[in-house]
Amino acid sequence: MSDLALGNEHHHHHPFLQHHFEDLGQQHEASTLGMWMFLCTEILFFGGILCAYWIYRVMYPEAWAVAAELQNKLYGGLNTIVLIISSLTMALAVRAAQVGSRMWQLGMLFATLIFGSVFLAVKGIEYSMHWHEGLFPGSHFTWHEHPAVAQKVQLFMCFYWGLTGLHALHMIIGAGLLLWIIGRAWRNDFGPEYYAPVEIMGLYWHFVDIVWIFLFPFLYLIHGVHHG
Amino acid sequence: MTTATLHDVRLVGASTNRNYINDEYGALSWLLTKDHKRIAILYLISVSIMFVLGGFFAMMMRIELLTPDGDLLTSDTYNKFFTMHGVVMIFFFLIPAIPAVLGNFILPIQLGAKDLAFPKINLLSWYLYMAAAVVGLVVIITGGVDTGWTFYTPFSTQYSNTHVFGTTLAGFIAGFSSILTGLNFIVTIHRMRAPGLTWYRLPLFVWAMYATSVVMLLATPVLAITLTMLMIERAVGVGFFDPALGGDPVLYQHMFWFYSHPAVYIMILPAMGVASDVVAAFTRKKIFGYRFVAFSSLAIAFLGFLVWAHHLFVAGISVYSAMIFSFLSFFVAVPSAIKVFNWTATLYRASVSWQTPMLYILGFIGLFTIGGVTGLFLASIGLDIHVTDTYFVVAHFHYVMVGGTVMAYMAGLHYWWPKITGRMYPEWWARLAALLVFVGFNLTFFPQFILGYVGMPRRYHAYAPEFQVLNVLSTAGASVLAVGYILPIIYLVWSIWFGRKAGPNPWGAVGLEWTTSSPPPKENFHETPVVTWDAYDYPAMMKAMGETQNV
Numbered sequence: 001m002s003d004l005a006l007g008n009e010h011h012h013h014h015p016f017l018q019h020h021f022e023d024l025g026q027q028h029e030a031s032t033l034g035m036w037m038f039l040c041t042e043i044l045f046f047g048g049i050l051c052a053y054w055i056y057r058v059m060y061p062e063a064w065a066v067a068a069e070l071q072n073k074l075y076g077g078l079n080t081i082v083l084i085i086s087s088l089t090m091a092l093a094v095r096a097a098q099v100g101s102r103m104w105q106l107g108m109l110f111a112t113l114i115f116g117s118v119f120l121a122v123k124g125i126e127y128s129m130h131w132h133e134g135l136f137p138g139s140h141f142t143w144h145e146h147p148a149v150a151q152k153v154q155l156f157m158c159f160y161w162g163l164t165g166l167h168a169l170h171m172i173i174g175a176g177l178l179l180w181i182i183g184r185a186w187r188n189d190f191g192p193e194y195y196a197p198v199e200i201m202g203l204y205w206h207f208v209d210i211v212w213i214f215l216f217p218f219l220y221l222i223h224g225v226h227h228g
Numbered sequence: 229m230t231t232a233t234l235h236d237v238r239l240v241g242a243s244t245n246r247n248y249i250n251d252e253y254g255a256l257s258w259l260l261t262k263d264h265k266r267i268a269i270l271y272l273i274s275v276s277i278m279f280v281l282g283g284f285f286a287m288m289m290r291i292e293l294l295t296p297d298g299d300l301l302t303s304d305t306y307n308k309f310f311t312m313h314g315v316v317m318i319f320f321f322l323i324p325a326i327p328a329v330l331g332n333f334i335l336p337i338q339l340g341a342k343d344l345a346f347p348k349i350n351l352l353s354w355y356l357y358m359a360a361a362v363v364g365l366v367v368i369i370t371g372g373v374d375t376g377w378t379f380y381t382p383f384s385t386q387y388s389n390t391h392v393f394g395t396t397l398a399g400f401i402a403g404f405s406s407i408l409t410g411l412n413f414i415v416t417i418h419r420m421r422a423p424g425l426t427w428y429r430l431p432l433f434v435w436a437m438y439a440t441s442v443v444m445l446l447a448t449p450v451l452a453i454t455l456t457m458l459m460i461e462r463a464v465g466v467g468f469f470d471p472a473l474g475g476d477p478v479l480y481q482h483m484f485w486f487y488s489h490p491a492v493y494i495m496i497l498p499a500m501g502v503a504s505d506v507v508a509a510f511t512r513k514k515i516f517g518y519r520f521v522a523f524s525s526l527a528i529a530f531l532g533f534l535v536w537a538h539h540l541f542v543a544g545i546s547v548y549s550a551m552i553f554s555f556l557s558f559f560v561a562v563p564s565a566i567k568v569f570n571w572t573a574t575l576y577r578a579s580v581s582w583q584t585p586m587l588y589i590l591g592f593i594g595l596f597t598i599g600g601v602t603g604l605f606l607a608s609i610g611l612d613i614h615v616t617d618t619y620f621v622v623a624h625f626h627y628v629m630v631g632g633t634v635m636a637y638m639a640g641l642h643y644w645w646p647k648i649t650g651r652m653y654p655e656w657w658a659r660l661a662a663l664l665v666f667v668g669f670n671l672t673f674f675p676q677f678i679l680g681y682v683g684m685p686r687r688y689h690a691y692a693p694e695f696q697v698l699n700v701l702s703t704a705g706a707s708v709l710a711v712g713y714i715l716p717i718i719y720l721v722w723s724i725w726f727g728r729k730a731g732p733n734p735w736g737a738v739g740l741e742w743t744t745s746s747p748p749p750k751e752n753f754h755e756t757p758v759v760t761w762d763a764y765d766y767p768a769m770m771k772a773m774g775e776t777q778n779v
Contacts, residue, residue: 018347019342019751020341020344020420020751022756026419030345030346030415031346033415033418033419034346034349034411034412034415037411037414037415038411041407041411042449044446045449045452048449048486049457049468052457052468055476056474059476063474137464137467138464138465141466151472152473152474154473155468158461158466158468158473162468166456
């Protein structure tokens with residue numbers, strides 16, 4: 001602590017103010033804008049593959065309807081609820097950081113981590129089921145209930161595994177970030193003056209949540225024109 | 229009291245000698261630096277190495293094409309060489325060159341900021357670039373890749389037995405390096421401008437970097453997902469573009485060019501920014517139509533997203549969508565022409581200083597215009613079908629990429645070299661190199677317009693004997709061009725130790741970067757500057773100088 005004081009003889013800097021910013025307000029605005037910009041990139045990242053999904057959906061509505069029936073709506077619905085609750089706990093964690101309540105912060109961050117893990121566990125069970133049903137594309141693909149559309153169902157499953165896999169990867173990265181934020185909250189880093197890391201963690205988490213809000217109907221619910 | 233005064237003197241003495249280069253020593257102080265200026269130097273070294281590597285592939289191709297027979301390289305090797313030339317030059321040189329080297333160094337100083345908004349992310353972006361470069365080099369050493377830099381499916385997913393996965397992985401990683409640079413620039417421009425530095429007081433280089441960053445941020449992720457889908461397909465054996473499953477290879481082309489056409493503007497917009505700064509500095513004038521030039525950058529960035537399918541005119545897209553994309557491609561010429569006219573209007577009746585940066589930019593304006601206008605030829609559906617996959621296309625995009633981007637990069641490198649190193653480059657040698665580059669470039673690529681127009685296809689290692697004369701001219705030009713590029717490598721390195729010392733402002737130019745010492749101190753400015761003048765306020769400066777002389 002005394003070293004820190006020596007380093008900042010002229011100004012009494014907040015310990016987390018980086019040297020190239022004028023004040024914490026500028027630093028906060030820069031980091032939140034940075035995360036919003038990153039989320040713009042993410043929208044285009046998921047947008048690319050969703051656009052491809054949508055084009056094939058228009059081309060092959062029958063196959064897409066058959067493939068949606070193969071998804072487990074119970075697990076998908078359960079995971080949707082779990083993720084929405086995790087977004088609530090994440091938002092409460094940001095609020096707790098703003099008002100400087102360490103216990104609420106830790107509690108809510110930990111709850112978010114638990115809900116995220118539940119989501120990943122359920123997803124894992126689904127993956128395992130699909131694997132055994134022969135619904136993994138490539139040489140493992142043995143599903144032949146409707147031979148007429150089997151190949152196109154395989155194309156759908158490419159998107160299913162690709163989209164949910166990329167989403168799960170984002171969840172795993174989010175869980176890692178949560179652990180880091182929990183560590184910092186444990187050290188009581190955050191308070192009314194400085195809570196930007198919790199806030200941008202929240203932005204990321206809500207984004208990953210919203211991606212799922214698109215994936216769930218696209219992959220599980222919408223049956224296409226013939227079954228709709 | 230006396231001790232305090234002594235102490236102050238020592239502080240002043242130390243602060244004038246200290247700069248970002250001698251602030252710390254040792255390899256780790258560079259490899260773990262968070263200083264945007266040092267990261268720019270790391271990028272400068274890396275992109276220069278990649279440029280030489282890409283140039284080697286180009287030179288080998290030109291030597292092969294000296295004779296009509298395929299006698300130096302087998303067709304397989306030739307396929308790999310043009311692919312790796314494209315991959316190295318586009319992903320590892322043209323896209324990072326101006327933003328990551330010149331932008332990294334100059335942009336924060338032009339904004340009066342101490343650093344970019346996210347210094348650690350800036351360093352991360354260099355490490356991602358290096359990781360991508362290492363993957364790319366491993367691919368090259370272990371046998372290369374032969375798909376063309378566009379990785380068209382189904383050849384890339386099913387038929388090619390070369391390292392498609394590794395190369396696309398390298399492109400994927402390099403893409404994230406570029407996204408992080410763009411993100412850093414946008415946030416820095418929004419949030420880190422010095423007091424008084426309003427948007428319309430920004431140098432046009434900053435506007436150009438802003439437009440570039442928007443394209444980096446919004447187009448690159450589409451490449452990332454496209455290459456991810458391609459890698460999954462390559463790894464699993466079936467996938468998104470596989471015709472056997474009902475997949476559509478043309479969809480791959482749409483997705484690829486949704487990034488890769490805007491990527492052209494990632495390469496050319498920064499070049500236009502350099503051109504504006506250099507034209508103003510060496511004509512001692514305000515840029516004619518500042519706001520038009522500024523907003524034309526944004527217009528190019530926006531329109532650049534709407535023209536991608538002009539790469540697909542022969543891929544079986546409908547005639548109606550071809551007509552729309554043709555029209556939009558013509559439209560993107562408007563903001564580009566606005567810039568060229570404004571530079572020309574600035575040059576009109578100016579007393580031009582003929583230093584090296586200006587020579588490169590004069591070359592840039594002419595060559596970019598030729599590249600742009602031949603782009604309009606290619607945007608016309610009928611003519612495009614006639615010259616698709618011929619050397620006409622090769623000549624066109626080299627006029628934009630090399631005649632445009634590389635010329636402007638060389639201009640910017642010479643213009644800001646005294647600021648970066650504190651030393652002047654040798655003017656005579658630099659002018660000679662600029663001349664060699666201009667002559668060599670035209671001799672290399674102008675014959676290719678004719679070759680393409682009379683029907684010589686691209687991407688073959690052998691050709692019909694009647695094309696030989698023009699090919700010999702082209703190879704001769706490439707040799708001159710190579711000398712023109714090797715010379716700066718030698719004299720710029722030489723100048724670091726032996727060049728004449730440059731003051732803070734060797735060009736007498738206006739702009740925040742010229743108000744700090746050369747090389748700048750670690751924190752760029754000893755005091756945060758307050759800006760009270762417009763960009764390129766040369767008239768005010770000239771008037772002030774005139775008054776001083778009268779007094």
